[in-house]
Amino acid sequence: MRRLRRRRILSGRRHRSDLPGADPAAPGIRAHGRRRGSVLAVQLLVMALFAALTARMWYMQVPMAEHYHELALASHTQKLIVPALRGRILDSHGRPLVRNRTELTVTADFHTLLNQDDDGAAVLRRVAELLDQPFEKLQKRVRLCGPETGRPCWQGSPYQPIPLAEDIDPRVALQIRERKSEFPGVSAQQMAVREYPNGDLAAQMLGYLQPITQEEFEAREELRAEFSGVDRVGRDGLEAVYDDRLRGDSGSRVLAVSSRGDVRGTVRATPPEPGMHLVTTIDTEVQQITEDALKSAVEKAQKQGKPTESGAAVVLDVRTGRVIAMASLPTYNPEVWNGGIDAETYEKLLSEDAGEPLISRALQGRFPPGSTFKPTTLAAAVESGAASLDGSYSCPGSIGLAGRSWQNFAGGGYGTISLRKAIVVSCNTVFYQLGNDMYHRFRKSDSKQSRRDPVSAMAHGFGYGEPTGIDLPHESGGRLPDRQWKREYWQDTREHSCKMAERGYDDVREENPSRAAYLEKLAREHCLVGDEWGASDAINRSIGQGDMLVTPLQLARAYAAIANGGTVYEPRVARAFLSADGKGVEEVEPVKAGELPMSDRTLNYIQSALTKVPKDGTAAFAFEGFPQGEVSIAGKTGTAAMQGREDSAWFASYAPADDPQYAVVAMIPQSGTGGVNAAPVVRKIYEGIYGFAPSGGGQGGDSGGSAPTEPALPGGEPPTALPSVRPDGSIAPPDDN
Known part of the structure; x- marks a missing residue:
């Protein structure tokens, strides 16, 4: 029975085409139709892809051709x-x-x-x-x-x-x-x-x-x-x-x-x-003269046993503020930088033992100006009403102010004198009194002028306490001490002073007990009342001492302003730019920074006093024999004292006094007095500028004298025209223009 059923099933599977209504040709026709449809779809797909590829190639080769060309170059250049x-x-x-x-x-x-x-x-x-x-x-x-x-x-x-x-x-x-x-x-x-x-x-x-x-x-x-x-x-x-x-x-x-x-x-x-x-604006000959004079003075001071190793000098054109020369010792040869500098040479350029030759003492060195600051104090006293140009003033050898005795230089006195003579003989006690008077006159807190400080205001007018704006880097602004500065300084240093007042100076006490006690006293006072601007501060500042610091460039600019009638310039070293082919010229014009805040009468009075200093005053010996009938010199000596150091010498000047052209300042640290050590440097610079023969007299010339030399600046003036570029690229001097 089971076999019979199986045969029927198999028979049914094998002879399904014999079923009623079945078409023996239908399966083949359907298969052939499916194959034709598939081929057609593939053909359409290929044609679509080919069209897309063609469009893409056209897009890349025509609209984007430049873009891909640049990319190709970038990857192979x-x-x-x-x-x-x-x-x-x-x-x-x-x-x-x-x-x-x-x-x-x-x-x-x-x-x-x-x-x-x-x-x-x-x-x-x-x-x-x-x-x-x-x-x-x-x-x-x-x-x-x-x-x-x-x-x-x-x-x-x-x-x-x-x-x-x-x-x-x-x-x-x-x-x-x-x-x-x-x-x-x-x-x-x-x-x-x-x-x-x-x-x-x-x-x-x-x-x-x-x-x-x-x-x-x-x-x-x-x-x-x-x-x-x-x-x-x-x-x-x-x-x-x-x-x-x-x-x-x-x-x-x-x-x-x-x-x-x-x-x-x-x-x-x-x-x-x-x-x-x-x-x-630099003149090579004047620069060389200035550096030689400075070197000679430093070597002379060293032979006298002075510990000086450095110095600075500045020559400015008072009519424009342009730098004619600016020297600083010690110096170095910039050739050492070519081809790379070795560590030993670099360390030497920065070392204190070598005198730090990278530093320009002229615009970075800060020193007390000493008596060269006295014209500023005089102007402040007169303009504030604390003194009169027509008055008479006592110049004793010493004076008692603010609970202590203040000494004149070498203890000498001159009796009753004018303010003009106080400048000429550099009487400290007159200016101590002026500083004390101005302090008490303007210090009362209930006064509308309680914050007014005539000396500080006048000093700012001269340009002290801030950079001059010269076109050189790393310039120092000096330091102008006043109420504001002292408070800021106290805030910055109070913590250290209080610690030292409590701890003491044991390391100093072992060698110098009295100095250690003095330092502890100063630290204690600074800790408690260091922010108070006192009479002693004002008295010290009146003669450019105490915390007052200036650079030689600042002082030269101040005296240039006195010389030219009151205009304060920003010093400039750049005169012009010339293109390599000579077709382009760009001049650098002088820049006025301000005006001295004083009347013409006060300014003329100061000029008159400064003219007498090299003739009858503290610089007379240095300028003995100098032909002041041809070129008169106006100037002021300065001898600055610093704690634990030898006196430093200053001389600030301008010439000709009756028609000023140049301001010349020289400064030699730890060398002695300004009249003996700095004024001769300035004299040699003027002799070189004007071609005067060094005289055998005084401190400025060589013994025995010598023949006149060619002036470094013929006619006594710097060139007004510019050099030019020749067709071959060489430089033609102004005279050939």
């Missing part, structure tokens, strides 16, 4: 920065203070070395042997700088020539060029470096160049568009202040590079624009 030739720095006559010279430099191609089996080690060893330098030093110089890379390393582009050694012997360069097969990737080429034809002359004003640091590149990505790895930037002086004008505009070269880094050619090039030449 390298941009190199081509440094511009740096502009020269010239004196007022067009004489070079800083210029460029070319020197032979050995350079290496990074990729050529990298493509060698040993990464160029063998080549570098041969170069090291030829240059007589350690192989390890050269190997480090060709490393690319990175976060983990030590120094030295290469911070520029790997497609830029990497300097291995500078200022090499021409014979060494010749060997490298003739034996190219032994030195693949190494070449010797000329490169421009800064040259200082006058050695250390005006070094602090000129400044120096140094490479851009990796930190600067990382902090400012835009620098990569301006600098190559061999570029230098100004780090001090005029080189830093006017770096962008002197540097010019870098050019560029776009190189076609293969995927292996091989250079295939130049795609495009943009030539660099040379930097502009900077014409300064």
